[in-house]
Amino acid sequence: MGAPVTIALDAMGGDHGPSVVIPAAAIALVRHPQLRFIIVGDEAQIGPELAAHPALAEKSEVVHTDVAITMDAKPSQALRRGRWKSSMWLAIEAVRDGRAHAVVSAGNTGALMVMAKFCLKTIKGIDRPAIAAIWPTIDAECIVLDVGANVGADSRQLVEFALMGAGMARALFGMAEPSVGLLNIGVEEVKGVEEIKAAAAVLKEAPLPIRYHGFIEGDDIGRGTVDVVVTDGFTGNIALKTAEGTAKQIGEYLRAAMGRSLLARLGAVLAQGAFRALKEKMDPRQLNGGIFLGLNGIVVKSHGGTDATGFACAVDLAYEMASSGVVKRLGSDLAHFHTKLELEGAA
Amino acid sequence: MGAPVTIALDAMGGDHGPSVVIPAAAIALVRHPQLRFIIVGDEAQIGPELAAHPALAEKSEVVHTDVAITMDAKPSQALRRGRWKSSMWLAIEAVRDGRAHAVVSAGNTGALMVMAKFCLKTIKGIDRPAIAAIWPTIDAECIVLDVGANVGADSRQLVEFALMGAGMARALFGMAEPSVGLLNIGVEEVKGVEEIKAAAAVLKEAPLPIRYHGFIEGDDIGRGTVDVVVTDGFTGNIALKTAEGTAKQIGEYLRAAMGRSLLARLGAVLAQGAFRALKEKMDPRQLNGGIFLGLNGIVVKSHGGTDATGFACAVDLAYEMASSGVVKRLGSDLAHFHTKLELEGAA
Numbered sequence: 033m034g035a036p037v038t039i040a041l042d043a044m045g046g047d048h049g050p051s052v053v054i055p056a057a058a059i060a061l062v063r064h065p066q067l068r069f070i071i072v073g074d075e076a077q078i079g080p081e082l083a084a085h086p087a088l089a090e091k092s093e094v095v096h097t098d099v100a101i102t103m104d105a106k107p108s109q110a111l112r113r114g115r116w117k118s119s120m121w122l123a124i125e126a127v128r129d130g131r132a133h134a135v136v137s138a139g140n141t142g143a144l145m146v147m148a149k150f151c152l153k154t155i156k157g158i159d160r161p162a163i164a165a166i167w168p169t170i171d172a173e174c175i176v177l178d179v180g181a182n183v184g185a186d187s188r189q190l191v192e193f194a195l196m197g198a199g200m201a202r203a204l205f206g207m208a209e210p211s212v213g214l215l216n217i218g219v220e221e222v223k224g225v226e227e228i229k230a231a232a233a234v235l236k237e238a239p240l241p242i243r244y245h246g247f248i249e250g251d252d253i254g255r256g257t258v259d260v261v262v263t264d265g266f267t268g269n270i271a272l273k274t275a276e277g278t279a280k281q282i283g284e285y286l287r288a289a290m291g292r293s294l295l296a297r298l299g300a301v302l303a304q305g306a307f308r309a310l311k312e313k314m315d316p317r318q319l320n321g322g323i324f325l326g327l328n329g330i331v332v333k334s335h336g337g338t339d340a341t342g343f344a345c346a347v348d349l350a351y352e353m354a355s356s357g358v359v360k361r362l363g364s365d366l367a368h369f370h371t372k373l374e375l376e377g378a379a
Numbered sequence: 380m381g382a383p384v385t386i387a388l389d390a391m392g393g394d395h396g397p398s399v400v401i402p403a404a405a406i407a408l409v410r411h412p413q414l415r416f417i418i419v420g421d422e423a424q425i426g427p428e429l430a431a432h433p434a435l436a437e438k439s440e441v442v443h444t445d446v447a448i449t450m451d452a453k454p455s456q457a458l459r460r461g462r463w464k465s466s467m468w469l470a471i472e473a474v475r476d477g478r479a480h481a482v483v484s485a486g487n488t489g490a491l492m493v494m495a496k497f498c499l500k501t502i503k504g505i506d507r508p509a510i511a512a513i514w515p516t517i518d519a520e521c522i523v524l525d526v527g528a529n530v531g532a533d534s535r536q537l538v539e540f541a542l543m544g545a546g547m548a549r550a551l552f553g554m555a556e557p558s559v560g561l562l563n564i565g566v567e568e569v570k571g572v573e574e575i576k577a578a579a580a581v582l583k584e585a586p587l588p589i590r591y592h593g594f595i596e597g598d599d600i601g602r603g604t605v606d607v608v609v610t611d612g613f614t615g616n617i618a619l620k621t622a623e624g625t626a627k628q629i630g631e632y633l634r635a636a637m638g639r640s641l642l643a644r645l646g647a648v649l650a651q652g653a654f655r656a657l658k659e660k661m662d663p664r665q666l667n668g669g670i671f672l673g674l675n676g677i678v679v680k681s682h683g684g685t686d687a688t689g690f691a692c693a694v695d696l697a698y699e700m701a702s703s704g705v706v707k708r709l710g711s712d713l714a715h716f717h718t719k720l721e722l723e724g725a726a
Contacts, residue, residue: 170631180564183572217527217616225530225613250620254628266572267617269564270610273597274618278625281601284517286633289653296653303646306636 036068037133037354039347040126043073044100044119046138046336046343050074053138054081056343058088063344064351067091070126073119074098095122100139103336107142111150120144124151127329133354134330136321136346144333145181145324152329155359157366160185161326162193162265163333164200165272166349169256175201176253178265179272179322185264187230190214192366194235196325197260198242199365203356205259209241213248213258215267231262240369283311321346323353325362330354383415384480384701386694387473390420391447391466393485393683393690397421400485401428403690405435410691411698414438417473420466421445442469447486450683454489458497467491471498474676480701481677483668483693491680492528492671499676502706504713507532508673509540509612510680511547512619513696516603522548523600525612526619526669532611534577537561539713541582543672544607545589546712550703552606556588560595560605562614578609587716630658668693670700672709677701 043053050073061067069092071078082089099117101110110118120139126132128151137144145161154161162178175197178185185193194212201210212235214228228247235244245258250271253261263271290300300307320342324331330353334346390400397420408414415438418425422443429436446464448457457465467486473479475498484491492508501508509525522544525532532540541559548557559582561575575594582591592605597618600608610618637647647654667689671678677700681693 168628170628183564215617217530217613218620250617250622251624251627253621254624263617266564267614270562270597270614270618271621273564274600274621275597275625277598277601278622279629280598281515281517282626282629285657289657290650292653292656296650299646299648299650299653301646302649303637303643306639306643306646309639310632310636 034066034355036066037064037351038068038070038126038131039350039354040070040072040123040132040135041347042120042123042135042137042139043071043078044139045144046334046338047103048339049100050077050081052338052340052343054078054085054088055340056347057092058085059340059344060347060351061088061091063348067347067351069093070095070123070132072097072123072126073100095126097122101143103140105140105143107140107146110140110143111146121147121151124148124329124331127331128152134332134350136332136334136343136350138334138336138338138343138346140336141180141322141333144331148324148327148329148331152327152331154326155328155363155366157369158192158196158326159189160192161324162196163322164197164325165268165322167253167261167272167275169254171256173205174253174256174259174261175204176261176263176268176272177325178263178268180265180269181324182265184266185227187227187234190227190231190262190264191234191238192326194231194238194242194244194260194262195240195365195369196362197262198240199362200323200325200353200358201259202241203358203361204352207259209243210259211243211245212260212262213245213252215253215261215263215271216247216249218249227264238369240365321349323349328359330359381413381702383413384411384698385415385417385473385478386697386701387417387419387470387479387482388694389467389470389482389484389486390418390425391486392491393681393685394450395686396447397424397428399685399687399690401425401432401435402687403694404439405432406687406691407694407698408435408438410695414694414698416440417442417470417479419444419470419473420447442473444469448490450487452487452490454487454493457487457490458493468494468498471495471676471678474678475499481679481697483679483681483690483697485681485683485685485690485693487683488527488669488680491678495671495674495676495678499674499678501673502675502710502713504716505539505543505673506536507539508671509543510669511544511672512615512669514600514608514619514622516601518603520552521600521603521606521608522551523608523610523615523619524672525610525615527612527616528671529612531613532574534574534581537574537578537609537611538581538585539673541578541585541589541591541607541609542587542712542716543709544609545587546709547670547672547700547705548606549588550705550708551699554606556590557606558590558592559607559609560592560599562600562608562610562618563594563596565594565596574611585716587712668696670696675706677706
């Protein structure tokens with residue numbers, strides 16, 4: 033058993049608050065007994081939930097506040113009004129002050145990003161943080177970023193996304209040299225994606241332990257062509273949601289096809305173990321959690337509407353990120369990269 | 380049986396040339412006996428294929444040329460060198476000259492777009508043509524554009540895409556008032572998508588028979604939230620290919636799950652009718668064909684690597700587009716729209 037890892041939880045975030053967050057923490061604790069929690073939110077709501085999970089209560093510290101950021105709050109307003117006192121801010125602060133290794137919130141994405149950026153600051157050498165998603169592929173998983181922190185990205189930012197994604201792949205997947213692809217379109221004589229072309233030119237020569245693959249197209253993501261897919265936040269967000277929508281759609285087709293005839297229904301009964309495995313593989317809760325990369329601390333955003341199973345996966349992810357020392361790693365990767373670039377620039 | 384509809388076929392386009400194009404035309408002719416064909420390409424290759432399909436031969440005129448645009452030709456070079464003589468150009472020309480109602484090619488997309496634009500010209504009031512795709516949804520189909528003709532789009536172009544997509548939905552799906560959505564991301568306080576916001580402002584007030592739905596997200600496409608999805612060519616292309624990749628990936632999961640145990644294999648045998656129906660529903664050949672919208676003529680681009688079944692679907696699509704009178708309809712829609720805007724601007 034490794035050293036204790038402390039996760040700060042924004043208990044008031046998401047659609048369901050403590051009634052999802054607390055049972056989720058209990059699930060994660062069974063999987064990772066070295067976990068400790070700082071649970072931030074309304075004690076009156078947290079207390080009864082925690083009473084039902086004595087093993088969790090023993091490993092948790094509750095920090096009371098009655099301020100919560102609503103799901104529809106404007107990020108800038110949330111920062112102005114909710115700062116210092118909200119459960120979201122106090123949970124992030126625990127990471128800044130070194131009391132927690134990571135923070136997990138199912139709250140308002142925009143508010144979480146603004147507060148996390150303000151409180152933790154970006155890693156030296158990083159222009160803008162990105163949100164990374166873990167994307168299932170045919171045989172394994174890949175990392176896709178940015179999936180929505182920013183709209184648009186210039187070439188420097190795309191290069192930074194590549195470095196951050198590769199650092200995460202090294203830490204999380206234990207890879208020495210992750211392959212990196214730039215998401216692009218395959219139409220001949222493409223005009224107007226100068227940022228992507230410029231980023232490609234830099235990545236080809238980057239003095240870093242990444243294997244630059246080149247341009248990839250949308251269907252390469254799920255195929256697992258590369259370990260890290262780099263794109264701007266607008267495109268990444270639309271690709272992610274389109275894939276989620278397609279998966280749901282095919283699930284519907286399958287259900288309809290299997291109910292159409294008696295033979296098919298009988299077949300479905302016999303194959304129910306296989307269908308269960310498939311359902312689990314396609315379960316979006318299994319890969320719940322967007323990771324904010326580029327900050328001096330680990331911030332995991334869970335889907336707002338998820339249940340305890342889904343939120344527990346986000347806690348697992350925060351645990352794995354914290355255990356892997358990815359933030360330190362990213363810091364030294366970036367310092368190395370920028371030093372090299374400056375030396376080359378000076379040469 | 381309706382009036383004859385003549386389709387010009389670029390017999391030399393795609394990876395397989397006449398060996399796919401001719402059998403495909405034969406398949407389409409069975410489904411639509413009012414079809415006539417102008418088949419453009421190398422007579423020495425077309426002749427033997429046509430001999431195997433006497434019913435098709437009877438309805439076809441062959442135009443010989445020994446110039447073909449290669450799949451890797453640069454569009455601008457293709458236009459300079461392949462103009463006047465290539466099978467692609469001559470097939471497009473048949474539409475311009477009124478000898479054919481539509482053209483289908485599986486050739487080089489970029490070259491086809493450049494030549495079609497040069498030969499047919501854009502409809503009055505259209506800035507740039509777009510490529511539209513028919514996208515399967517849970518219950519029906521929707522139209523997504525642009526899926527790759529352009530990179531980026533300003534607000535005026537997005538509005539034009541909306542008008543063209545709606546015109547196509549009215550013509551192809553027989554809808555009086557198609558609903559239109561602008562693809563966007565749901566992150567709060569989004570910055571930098573000024574073009575989309577400006578397009579939304581125009582569409583809300585547009586004096587046209589469309590029902591403007593508002594912003595939609597990636598997962599709304601397959602859900603069928605709207606009849607027409609409007610986006611720029613970069614995002615649309617990546618969304619389309621990501622969805623195709625996800626469908627393939629889930630097909631792989633399903634195959635793997637169904638082979639894992641004896642019971643599952645037995646279940647799969649019993650349910651094979653259902654699986655066949657599902658496979659057909661997910662078959663990308665069934666929706667093969669990108670439609671170039673905004674030109675004075677109908678141009679359908681088939682996948683380059685497709686087989687006769689797939690190419691026949693592209694011919695079906697060209698037939699339906701030609702029968703629906705969509706080009707005329709678009710022209711009058713646009714004239715109406717621009718007149719209205721000018722009147723409003725003058726008021």
